[in-house]
Each structure stands twice: as structure tokens, then as C-alpha cells.
Amino acid sequence: MYRVWNFITSYSLLLLAGAAVALVWANIDPHSYHAMVDYPLIQNFFIGAEHAADGHISRTLTAHFLVNDILMAFFFAMAGKEVWEAVILKNGELRGHKAMTPLIATAGGMLGPVAVYLGLAAVLGVYETVSRGWAIPTATDIAFSYLVGRIVFGAGHPAIRFLLLLAIADDAAGLIILAIFYPTGELAPVWLLLSLGAALLVYLLANDLPRRLDRHNQMRPNSSWMRQKLSFWPYLVAGCLSWYGFMRAGIHPALGLLPIVATIPHADRPYGIFAEAESYLKDLLNWMQHRLKYPVEIVLFLFGLFNAGVEFSAIGAPTWLVAAGLLIGKPLGIFIMGWVGARALGFGLPEGMRMADLVVLGCVAAIGFTVALFVASVAFPGGAVQDAAKMGALFSFGAAFVSVIVGKLMRVERREF
Template sequence: MLGFLKGVNPAVYLFSATVLALILANSPWSGYYFSFLNTPINLQIGDWQVFSHHGRTMNLGEFINDALMCFFFFSVGLEIKHEMVGGSLSDFKTANLPVLAAIGGMVVPVACFALIESGNATVLRGAAIPMSTDIAFSLAALGLLGSRVPTTLKVFLMALAVVDDIGGILVIAIFYSEGLAILPLLIAAALLIITRFCGQKGVYQQWFYYLMFFLVWLCFLQGGIHTTIAGVLLAFCVPYVPIGVPKDLMDQINVARQSFDTYPVAHSKNRVYMSASQLDTLTQLRNTSSKVVSPVQRMNVNISPFVNYVVLPLFAFSNAGIALGDVPISDFAGGVPFAVMLGLVVGKPLGIFLFTWLFTKLGVVSFPPGMTKRNLLGVGMFAGIGFTVSLFVATLAYPASLGDIGVEYLNDAKLGILLGSLISGVIAYYYMRIVLNKEVKEGRGAASPEYQAYLSAQSGHPQEEK
């Protein structure tokens, strides 16, 4: 259904929605923009209001953040499971480098924020805002540099961003859950156990997991734990190993070829007629092909277009609308915008670089082929593009329940995220362009013998793409 959108990088839609929100929020139509986001979402079954939050009906902005964004975190959970079971985080030794780098990239930005705003407990609720990396934006920006970027750096950045997401999810679960209700959470736990058990027993139908996703989401909505955690936990319950093997598919394909070679398809004008046996062969082929694909991969592929082209642009449109006139210039010298920007622009690359350098010196980890200290710093700068999860954490850190001061801090934090991400991306791009060109001339990085040998080994021993 969304296939016509796939020719464009999802980051383009995300960026366009952000710009549109900024324009509307600072235009004569700002009143319409904000009133549109406050539109109530009514779905009532009898006396039950489905989208009820804290005893009242959700508005459109809350529906996007608390309902639609669960699909984003469900997709993130599927990606995390893949990386931990069969991807770049599956091997302990290989995973050490991005995990340690990500820890530094989370700890130092939080410390930078706390250093600036240590005297205000309410502002410190947002200390976790600059700790996240936006996977889509950061990888898209790094990809602009083309083949000069070693693939090992791209894998490193993606794995680092995944670990960042894990950190962000833990922060949301631990620090932004309130008013816990035990019964709904116990029901949610039982549903998750049932889902996991069914997955182990061979229940691979996608509708079953979407149904359980909805039920667990409802329980979390009433239980006080932020609903996005429901998406992540449910994703962990989806089976990873397919029930079929590629050989079964190949055998079925050979049977299908024989069937069509023996009994040709009859043509009449523009219509194609198949025999009953040929239709049955195609049905069996379709069923077999679905069984040899990992359910985690299949669900992630199916849900990604909806997340990338609908959910995330809507999230950006509803959360990036900042009234720039409401932010005092003085805040950039020591307020929330400055604290967030400092965490993203300085804290993120500094933490990633220092932790990687330190544990390399200690012999705990080593650089992969193609990585150097200089391009490591550049990757750390790209990791400072913290958009989606950072905005999400900001909305949780400064909720409407804080009153006018919460609205002010949220507006400040959003501005800090946008400017910090933009500055990080621009500096990272131009810095890396200079570094990569220099490394090519020096025979380092992507031009190093070690990296070329690595590429030769990869092409000589092709591996299944994760």
C-alpha cells in the first residue's frame, strides 16, 4: 500500500515534516496547528473509551506519542532482537566495541546536561534527552559520503545506535513510569508469557502477535508503565528461527517449474489461465516461502514502511512545532537548549571516542578494519544526531502536568534537540569528508591494506545478509 513512497529515503519525509511543523508553529496559522494537535480521539465501545489516558480521552498529539509510536518501538524491538541473536551484537567479542562506545555516548552527554543544569531538579528530569542517536538520520547523513566510508564504520554506528535505543528504552521504563497499577501489569505479564510460549510452539501467524501487541498495549496504558515498552517486550516474544529451511523452498520451486513446463499456461487475449494443479502448486510455494523467512525479519519488513513513512513523519510533525519567539536568547548561554546542544554536539562524540580509546588501550577491544581514531571521532559526531528518541524522551521529561514551566522546558528542549542535531550533522559531514579524503591519500581507513583484505575475505566467503 505504501510502495509508491519507497523510492525516497525515509529521512526526507522526517525532515520535511519537521520543517513543516516549524513553519506552522511560527506562522499566523499557529493557532490552527496547535488546536489540531489537541483534537480528541474518540473510539468508544459501549461505556469503554479505548484511547483513554489518565482518566481522559487522548488528543491527537497524545495518540501519536502513546499509540502510534508503539509501532516504532515494536520495530526497534524487532531490530534489537535480530542484532542480539543473529546480527552485530550476537557475538560477545564483536559486540564489546559498540556496546562500550554507546555507554560512553550515553554517560557523557547526561553528565554534560547535569553540569549545566545541576541546580534545578525539574530541569534535571530531561538529563537523558541528549543520550540517544537517531538511526535513520545518522546513517543517512553518513551515507552521503559514499564508498569512502568503510562498511565497518556503518555497522559500528548502527550497532551503537541500537544499544542507544536499549538505553533509551530502559530510561523510559525506569524513570518515566508513574502511578503503577498492579493488576493490569500482571495481566500484561501473563499475556507476554503466553505469547512467548506460543512462539516456541510454532505459532507464526502475524495477526496473533498484532492482537497480543494491542492487548499488552491496553494493559500498559492502564498499568502506569509507558506504553511504548509494550512494543519492545512483545517484539522480544516473536520467534527468530523460521520453521522451514531453504532446501524445502528450492525443492518446491523445482516442483513448480516441472508443473509449468509440463502443462503450459493457456493464454487468451490479455488473460492468463492456470490449471487447478498449477494454482495449488503456487499456493504451496507461497506457504513454503513464508516458512523459510524468520518471523522477526518478516514482521519488521512488513511494518517498516508504515513506521518510516507514516508514524515517524507524524511524530515529527506533532512534536517539532516550536514557537521560536518563546525561547529567550539568554537560554542559549546556559539554559535547557544549551544543555541539550552541549550533550549532543560535545558530549556524544567525546564519550564515544574516550570510552573506545580507553578500552582499546586496556586491550578489552580493538578497532575493526578501516577504523581509525580520526574517523572514529567523525562517527561519534554523527551519533550526535539525536532526533526521534530524544524528542520522545523530552515529551516524557516535561509533561503537561508540570504546568506552564513544563511547556517552557519542553519547548526549550525541542529547540536544543533540533539545533544540536543539525550542528552535529553539519560538523560531522564536513569533518569526515576532509578525514576520509586524507586517509585515502595516506592509504589508511578505507584504503588501508587491512580493510582491503577484509573486503576480499568478505567477497570470497559470502555471508547471508542479516
């Protein structure tokens, strides 16, 4: 897998450490924890969370907004980079026949949780209260799922690559869901023209124009000058403008860097999600990703710290709905739609992978931690319902133990090479 293990391990441990500190802090001294999360850094600022007072709308840059809406944009940019390369490059993982069954299974892994979540909500009589959280259990946490997948299947099992394909596609769908169904304020689509304009301008001036000027010149002097002298700065400026456009448009600004990712010069081939081998590639996109590696790890620690602080007394109906959507709906959806893709439609499974392995893989993919927490924080306003939903996202860690047990029952053969 091109030595992806070290990155995923450090990423996962820091995120888990932040979440653990948050849980302990929130249950020992909830007042000081929430005071830290909501601490106002700058009041009456041009960016921040909107609030109305005396008929006037102003913004306050809080610590929570800084982490969730600004710093997490770099995490989603890294995830977006992997999705973009998997789709756009000729040998990308989400192109061609090899991606069909994972893509179909991904659809099941999103529809199954939604059906279970909304169905149980209707049965329990809480549909009106919790229906906005339908997307929370659709998430698959790439890092933790990969860790558990390595434990259950081993590094060399074909189910690992299937899992990564499914997780990448799941992330892509999750980004679309966030953008469409969870606006952060009153929609003002005209502001998206700022994001679109920034993306087009930086692509034309910093990417397309130098390449056109270097046509028929193997030395590529103009492209080299742009890379050496200006480096990432044009894209950073464009990213700030795009982020601001998303915020003012009412779309979650954490997605604001995604239009810029597609404009950055990229490699001719991908080596796999977060692969260490890509650190040796000379394209600007991979160079930027690997410079962001350690800062994003710190961001994810802060994300866990600022979002996982839920009191155990918050457990309620949304907790069990999210947990059921992930632990029941996702494995069922992945298996049923995976069977449709592999058998009914004839796309098949990777060589060496059984249908029984697909059952186990569905359990592994039920870990929704990072993105599930993020969606919970935007699906519901702060309060009891949001906290209960977040607890359900944390409970999805139970899928790790379920995966190990089901793996033993299904007689999964671990393969290290």
C-alpha cells in the first residue's frame, strides 16, 4: 500500500487523543469545557459565527469556529485531493471497471444507514426532532476503518484496497451532502461567484498560462519560474477568497478550499490515498499535501478536543439512531449493494476476495467517527440533541470489536503481503 501506515497511525492517534481529553474534561468540568469551546476570540469580526442582536446581524470568531470552519478546511482539502486524483487521473482508483462494485457498495453504505436511522426514528416517534441528522451515519472514517481493516484482513488482502475505494467514494458523497443539505446560514448563492472566479483566475494565470507558454519547450522555464518563485502563494490567496465566498454563500466554509484543489498542478498518476511514495513526486499538489501533513494532524487533535466533549448523561434516542444506522444499516447496505454489483450486475469482486469478506468489510466501514462528528455538529444546534448524536458517532467505535468477531466467524484469512 505504498507505506501509508505511518501517516494513518499518527493521524488516528492524535484525533483519538483529542477526543479522549474532551470526553474526560466534559464529564469532570463541563462548564469550563464549553467555555473553552465557545470562547470568543474576536467579536464583531468580518468572519465567524453569525448571531443577531437588536435586529443587527454580526459575526464572532469563536474558538469552535476557528477549528471547525477554518482549520478543518485543510483536512477537507487533503481528502478532496485524494478524491480529485482518484477521479481525474487516467489510472485513478475511481475510474473504470475496477471501481464499479466499490461505488455501488458505497451507495448501499449510505442508503442503508439513512433507511435505518429514519425508519427507527419514525417507529420511536422522534422523527420530527431528529430527522435533520439523517446524514450522520452515512460517514466512513477512512483512517480508523483502515486501521481496523489492517488488523482484520492484514495489509496484503484485496479487501483493504476495496475498503479504501469505498471510503474515498464515501468522502466524496459526504462532501456533496454537506454542501447541499447543511447550509450554515441563509443561502446567498451569488457569493459562490467569488469562489468560482478565484478558482478560474488562479488556474488560468498560475497553471494553464505557464504550460501554454512552455509548449514545445522541454525545459519548461515558465512553469518552473511559477513553482520556484511563487510556489503555493497564488493558490493560498485564491483559497482565502474561495473560503470567504463559501461562508457568505451560506455553505459550510470548511469545504471552501475544494474548488482550488482542482486548479493546482498535479501528478500524472496517484500512488494511493495519503501514500508516502507521493512525497517523492514533484508536482505542486503533492508538495503542498505533504507540507500540510503535520499541521493537519494537529488540527485533527483540536477537532477531537473541540467536538467530542459530550457528557455521558447526554445519551438518548439520537445516540441509538446514529449507532444503529452505522452498526446495522451500513454493513447491510454495503453487503446488499455489493452483492448487486458483484453478482447481479456482473462487475465482480477483486481477485482473492469473497462475498464473506464483504460482510466483514461492511462492519469495518461502520466506523464513522470523524465525519460523523462533523456532520452532527452542523446538523443540529448545540444542545441535548446534538450531544446525543455525537455520542452515537463515538459509539461507532464498537464496529472495531464487531469487525474482529465477525472476521473470526467468517474465517477471514489475514494476508500480510
